[in-house]
Amino acid sequence: MRLRDEVFVVTGAQGGMGKETVKRFLEEGAYVAAVDLNIDNSIKNDRLLPISADLTNEEDVKNVFSKTYQVFGKITGLLNIAGVAQSATPIEEVSLDEWKKIIDVNTTAVFLTCREVAPYLKQQNDGVIVNVASISAVRPRPGLNAYIASKGATVSLSQALAIELAEYGIRVNVVNPGPADTQMLGQFSSKDMDIETTKETIFKKSVPLGKLIQPIDIANSLVYLSSKESAIVTGAVLNVDGGRGI
């Protein structure tokens, strides 16, 4: 067990990558606060704390960490997996509301959660943060303008925090998934394209290893970056993308 008795807050826990991450972290012996807009409360497990929260809301974010601390007695780390997609749209058709919504969830919520977790981690001089960005920030696709900007900002914020928090023994890293087999993938296609065709003809073909990334691939990379096996790794960006970023 690589995460025995450690305590992690996992956001986006109801989504494709999030669900698998919660499962893997429990298997590795961790306690997990599973956070999403509408989290499933039906699974009974003493190591699992489901919390429904809108991570763009400051009060909700405060509550996530105070509740986790209250129930489990410490916080080891934060895994920011929550996010929203953008359907490929020419820049002149992107509304200000759409832009703000994407930046709010993919960047501002990452700021809010990192800000909130920092004091908990600083008091123990130890801790980890992993933020999930996207390989599209390295190798952009046309029409994903707001999404790519939001993920690029998340990478920069993570590296800014890696240097700022290093003196407290807190590590901050990024995982860049390539096109992954979750319900989000279809949401990246343009409005006039069929989702399944886009998956096969555009996304799968764009991965040098010839297959879509699976949620377990992301979950495994998060286990590594959260465990002591990566004790000397901070400010890193790990592409888990089948070579898409090459």
Ligand SMILES: NC(=O)c1ccc[n+]([C@@H]2O[C@H](COP(=O)([O-])OP(=O)(O)OC[C@H]3O[C@@H](n4cnc5c(N)ncnc54)[C@H](O)[C@@H]3O)[C@@H](O)[C@H]2O)c1
């Ligand atoms: N699927 C892909 O191809 C792909 C590729 C690169 C990066 N990513 C990134 O990986 C992460 C996980 O994606 P996924 O494929 O599992 O997507 P998903 O849609 O299955 O899961 C995302 C989850 O985030 C939650 N969420 C959205 N807004 C929220 C908010 N305001 N507060 C709380 N929760 C909120 C959603 O409810 C959902 O459960 C995202 O950050 C995404 O941008 C995905």
